[in-house]
């Protein structure tokens with residue numbers, strides 16, 4: 005008993021409460037996907053009333069979504085986006101989280117958990133949820149003398165390993181990934197996206213051999229190679245070379261592959277050391293029965309560290325099913341609950357390819373039907389295995405449109421169409437997806453969380469009227485997120501047009517509870533000219549909000565033009581120093597080059613500046629001008645002074661560039677002077693603030709060499725002095741052809757129409773809403789009516805509004821050269837780092 | 846930790862304008878000092894724990910500073926991050942006869 009009491013002082017459990025707290029003690033070892041979900045499920049069943057919960061987590065973090073590590077590594081998601089439960093979450097729910105504390109062994113007789121921090125924590129119920137760790141195959145030299153991995157060698161399991169890889173991607177060039185399964189492919193693709201040269205080494209004869217047959221594996225290989233990743237199959241790594249850091253690996257056939265990062269993704273092994281040391285029965289993993297109970301009384305195991313009926317699962321859906329069943333049992337919510345196994349159907353995106361697999365991948369008996377559609381060129385390979393009129397396996401690579409129906413048939417044995425090919429393609433019309441309305445109610449929509457269409461509809465019927473509220477209530481879409489689109493469709497269908505959005509979704513910025521039109525009226529009414537006065541007057545409790553400042557500053561500039569009162573703290577750093585901040589804290593400088601036209605004198609000056617300030621990279625941009633990248637903050641004013649050119653606003657939420665083609669002056673097809681019109685447009689609208697950036701182009705004929713059809717505003721010459729004006733086009737993150745707003749006969753009309761359109765967008769666009777979203781939201785017909793027929797009688801006001809902003813234009817570089825906006829405006833912010841750190845070419 | 850804290854004069858008070866942040870070194874530690882809208886001073890490590898961003902270039906309000914690179918936020922109170930990034934070190938800072946004093 006003394007050992008227990010003494011040990012507990014090191015922990016954070018409140019000793020004082022002990023005497024009065026009669027609740028049973030529930031201790032969870034492992035704060036991963038299974039452990040944390042189990043705690044959530046317990047709390048949802050009001051388990052907190054009679055259970056006092058302690059969670060040990062080896063990782064110092066709260067709980068995060070492990071399956072989203074690949075997007076984080078690829079730079080597609082932020083670490084912040086993948087947090088599921090923060091430390092606060094545990095504290096708020098009176099759960100004692102011992103983050104960063106490793107459990108070493110359990111005294112199952114005294115019922116005490118011993119942890120690495122010396123603490124001893126008694127339990128009434130103990131749940132092991134220790135998951136798995138990366139398997140490091142035996143290779144000469146992979147470990148240093150003290151047993152740790154050679155620097156530069158990492159597994160792919162945790163956020164810390166992901167961070168290590170991201171750090172390596174910044175400072176190193178070549179990566180080798182060991183293992184061509186799911187994780188290996190994800191790591192390879194992500195590191196490639198981070199700019200590394202990546203080679204993939206896989207021991208088996210084809211990729212993803214655990215899930216796919218040889219042909220499907222070949223299709224994946226093709227797609228991976230198309231990304232520029234070299235693939236070595238049937239290759240066994242035997243040795244890791246390098247003394248202070250990994251320098252390469254040697255394969256069994258003697259070949260050497262050089263690398264400065266080695267990612268080992270050659271499978272996982274369940275974390276069973278705690279169980280083994282504590283005398284709990286372990287085979288490949290901790291043995292459990294249908295109640296998730298081990299052979300030791302009151303000790304349970306869930307997730308990847310558990311072996312149930314001979315199976316160890318490696319996916320999150322079974323782990324979450326374990327958590328639910330055990331929560332039902334331990335809270336008494338359903339004393340009969342039992343887990344009988346999972347049929348795993350997985351839908352994944354591997355190296356950019358959609359993959360769905362369920363059941364077996366190849367026929368096993370002579371009488372099995374096997375249907376294959378293979379189009380390797382398109383990266384598509386589909387197959388199904390049917391036994392006795394039931395679907396027993398399906399593999400979809402590159403095209404997963406039929407996955408909903410197949411999962412349904414696989415899970416529930418629904419009857420199959422006599423024409424088997426209909427299992428894989430819709431013969432009626434190739435593109436038709438199974439309509440939401442026709443989808444059977446019990447079909448599984450979210451595989452990770454096992455949520456059916458009926459549950460989603462039920463949540464809507466119970467009063468959830470927005471997508472986020474349905475997702476919160478059912479957890480649909482909260483695993484890997486690949487089903488979110490379908491969830492949204494179902495919610496919309498079930499709500500039958502009654503869908504609401506969260507209150508704050510309509511606000512212009514999070515810190516002021518008002519939609520844009522209301523906000524604009526209030527700003528005018530109270531004559532608010534600075535961001536701080538907006539907070540003081542309109543924010544709840546007058547509280548300022550850092551993340552709202554940039555949007556408000558932009559809006560005030562739009563409303564007040566030169567009467568706006570600027571405040572440095574309201575402005576994002578890019579707008580404070582009129583350049584674009586880079587990953588290492590240096591900046592890029594893009595001088596204006598109207599219409600993409602320059603002169604030898606300008607080029608000479610740019611060249612001189614580049615040499616004088618040792619600019620690491622000079623690059624021709626996609627916007628038809630020249631970018632000087634990697635400039636130190638303190639050099640910015642000197643660079644502008646030497647350039648003697650105005651800012652190109654490449655950093656602002658504002659009008660950026662007008663691209664042009666050579667047009668009638670030079671091109672044999674040119675129908676009009678697109679170059680001059682482009683220069684005139686850029687001159688008129690330079691630097692105009694807007695909710696998001698605006699990019700334009702003018703082309704001399706419909707061959708469209710400067711991509712005018714895919715710009716926020718695109719102008720196309722059609723001959724005889726006529727010009728087509730397109731709006732709402734884009735070829736960035738989303739690609740949309742612009743809508744034809746009007747065809748006009750003079751360049752003056754072009755300029756007027758563009759001015760009206762931009763002003764309408766400036767006054768009504770949401771913060772960061774590009775025109776490619778704004779135009780469809782308003783509808784082309786309405787925009788046409790307003791701008792061409794003056795249906796709302798606002799054209800004069802629009803003309804005046806845009807003119808005010810045009811008159812307020814001053815070149816920010818010239819302005820701040822003359823007089824810095826505030827003391828130390830260009831002082832370096834990273835005093836001890838040697839800059840620049842961007843690569844020098 | 847406080848037992849071994851050292852006070853350093855890092856610069857002049859007027860070097861940090863209202864609402865902005867500036868970077869200094871306090872005995873070898875890079876620190877970002879901010880003057881909030883209410884005139885009070887705050888100091889955190891100058892290097893963002895997320896990916897090394899320059900926090901002195903960030904935007905602030907009464908509760909947090911927001912890093913300019915990936916917009917992670919950090920609380921003045923304890924350096925913890927409501928956006929889920931690892932915490933940043935927070936340092937006591939004060940004005941003494943027009944000098945900025947930071948304890949690290």
Ligand code: SRM
Nearest residue numbers: 584586592624625626627628629654699734735736737738
């Ligand atoms: C320099 C340039 C790439 C190049 O080397 O060519 C570039 C660089 C950046 N682009 Fe771009 N874009 C550049 C042309 C484009 C183009 C092509 C064009 O303008 O014709 C597009 C597609 C057109 C479009 O915008 O519709 C483009 C679509 C984007 C997007 C996607 C926007 C979207 O909503 O679809 C982003 C991300 C964003 O804005 O949130 C982006 C964001 C960025 C940022 C600003 C990322 C950032 O926030 O820091 C990059 C700055 C790099 C740096 O550190 O300086 N850039 N970017 C090009 C500068 C053009 C210029 O002279 O101003």
Ligand SMILES: Cc1cc2nc3c(=O)[nH]c(=O)nc-3n(C[C@H](O)[C@H](O)[C@H](O)COP(=O)(O)OP(=O)(O)OC[C@H]3O[C@@H](n4cnc5c(N)ncnc54)[C@H](O)[C@@H]3O)c2cc1C
Nearest residue numbers: 034036037038062070071106107134135307308318319320
């Ligand atoms: C990059 C990546 C991508 C993935 N993608 C998918 C996907 O798309 N779909 C899918 O279904 N699955 C995917 N998975 C698998 C999925 O993440 C796992 O199945 C799931 O995390 C298992 O949950 P778990 O709780 O059993 O283990 P984990 O999430 O690993 O949690 C175990 C926790 O226990 C801790 N721990 C271990 N030992 C101790 C100890 N002695 N003391 C204290 N704490 C301890 C560990 O530190 C860890 O935090 C992916 C995995 C990775 C790594």
Ligand code: SF4
Nearest residue numbers: 079197625626736737
């Ligand atoms: S320049 Fe544009 S496309 Fe290239 S990495 Fe930056 S944002 Fe992405």
Ligand code: FES
Nearest residue numbers: 893896898912915
């Ligand atoms: S570096 Fe600060 S948020 Fe990424």
